[in-house]
Amino acid sequence: MADATNFTSVMVTGKSLNTTGQELRKFFGVTIWMSCLGFKRIRMYWEKETRVPIISSSFTRQRYFELRGRLKVVKDIEVSPDERKKDRLWKIRPLLSRVLQGCHRLPRELCLSIDEQMIPFTGKTSLRQYVPRKPNPEGLKNFVLASPAGLIKDFEIYQGKGTFADQAQKSLGVGGSAVMRLVETVPPGTELYFDRYFTSPSLLDELSARGIAGTGTVMKNRIPKGLKLASEKELKLAGRGTSEQWTRSDGKMCVVQWYDNKPIILMSSVHQKDPEDECRRWSSSFKEHIPVKRPAIVSKYNQSMGGVDMADRVISYYRISSRINKWTIRTIFHLVDISLSNSWIQYRGDNVKMQKRRKEIMQFMEFRMAVARTLIAQGNEEQESDTEDYDNDEWEPKKRTPVPPEKVRTTAAQHLPRLASIPHSSRCRNKSCTKKTKFFCMKCKNYYCITRERSCFEEAHTKKA
Known part of the structure; x- marks a missing residue:
């Protein structure tokens, strides 16, 4: 990355940035530290009233912005026109592949979920998508495979119509093709959960052929032809908790409709209506919580579907902010956020298994700061001098220097x-x-x-x- 950054700087400005791998470690450490503090403007970290010593002593403001603006992963001239056409993410492909390798090495749970994730970006790029009802509806769309705990196991950034050329079955559409791409790293016997954007009878059949069970909410226009479900009016008359089930003749797929405040249709190749349980719902008529019958498929879906949302939630707490018009920088920072989120979720899970007390486990901000502190220290190693005059240092008895990692x-x-x-x-x-x-x-x-x-x-x- 340092070589590519220096090379691009020479090609654009005629001067090299003379950066090194150690300096870039320090750059990412400083950037992660900034995300924990969350100042609205990056310049505030160097201003007199709001200066942060660990940041201002690591970089001058100008140097930080120089590196941030010219950060590169590959040398453009080494990528052929054919490779650029095949892969629209070629500018970040080496880093993207490294992060994916780390995700692929994680063990697979028996229950996984697939959903869309947005990489926030409002600048100009043909990769930008708009997905309504998302916290950040505008940006690069990312299809993610995650565990219920929020651990990202695999992902695929959407590049347009040619993203899933190998899985381009017309009957599956973009959503179904995304699922088939992500299950390449999923072993048989796994249960997958997804929402109505992905679910279709054709997709469940394709997954069953691979030994993978699928469950998801489904659009009414995607249910098998000839299947007549009760109307919303009929369900409303029957009352909350009413449900009905249809099972295909071969017994390999079922459709369940459940009425809560509105009808919900689910399709599955492994779960069905029975056994039903009860959940508590607020009744506006009685002004209290009342018991409502709930099919087993709904209960299992609610337990297993929120993995990607959990990952988004963790990332959003201390997301690296980048008001920059380059989608590559925004995506690089998002990959860093994914790596930190996955690492912390694993760290927390391991410590819980070791039965450590809660106060002994670092919270996400502490974890990010520990990583940032280590990266900054590694970057400072080449600049350390053994000739510093410590005898003249002003003694401050009440100021305690933190113990380094x-x-x-x-x-x-x-x-x-x-x-x-x-x-x-x-x-x-x-x-x-x-x-x-x-x-x-x-x-x-x-x-x-x-x-x-x-x-x-x-x-x-x-x-x-």
């Missing part, structure tokens, strides 16, 4: 002890020690004991402290 604390020989010229000793930052010392680490800027009896400095830099 484990990977940064244990980085080779950059961590060296030094005796500080301060009037009073400072509290040792090793968790197992309560003593005071005047020795500090030249990289971490934290104080650690070095005595005949113990070496907190060595302990902190060789194992988890």
Whole structure:
């Protein structure tokens, strides 16, 4: 990415940005940190009243905007005209492939859902789509396969009519073809859930042929011909909780209509109406919650369908903001958000399985900041100098320097002890020690004991402290 960015800068301006992989790590670390703070204008991170030291000390404002505006993944001249026609996402393909590889390595649950996800973007591009009833209806459309917990397992960014050329069955349409593309990484025996945009009898038959069960809400004009369902008026007279079922002659597909506040039609190759359970719904007539009968297919659909919405919800909390007219930058940042979201969901799930207390598990913002802090520290390694004069540093006894992440604390020989010229000793930052010392680490800027009896400095830099 650094080579492509430098090369493009030379081609456009005649000058190289002279960026490196380490500087780009720092760039992404700073960008992630910004997303956690959420200032309305990027310039505010450098302004006097709102300056953020970890950001302003990492980059000048001009340098940050230079990198952000010229960030590239590939060298344009290395991509042939034929490749550009076949793949409209060629500008970000290497990074996109790397993220997809990570998603494909995740284990598959027995229940997965497919839905549309929007990559917010209002600039000019032929890839832009409009999907109503989405929180961000305008942008690049992304078909996503996710677990109920919100872990993204696979995705396909929509490029237009030629996106699913290999699955272009006319009877399936775009939605059905998207499902067939995403199930390429799904093993037989899986149950898939999707909404009315995707569901059709042809799709369920195609999935059944692969050993995959499908369930989804369905449009009334897609139900099998000759099937007559009760009208909304008839269902309303029968009352809330009324349902009916139709099963195909081969027994491999059923259609269930359920009336709550309005009729809902579902189609499935694995679930049916029975056994029914009860759910509680608000009654405007009685001004209280009342029990309403609910078919089994509805209950199972509600439990398993929200995976993509959960992923969107997690990403939206600290989405990387980019008011920029380049769809490539917007998509690169979205891929970073997907990676962070997936990583945190896995981290949280692993810690829950280990029965860790809630306060011991990092929240999403803490997790993002920990990743950002590590990336910034890695980017600063090449700029570190061992000749800094620490003796002249102003001593601030009440200001505590945060303990860096484990990977940064244990980085080779950059961590060296030094005796500080301060009037009073400072509290040792090793968790197992309560003593005071005047020795500090030249990289971490934290104080650690070095005595005949113990070496907190060595302990902190060789194992988890």
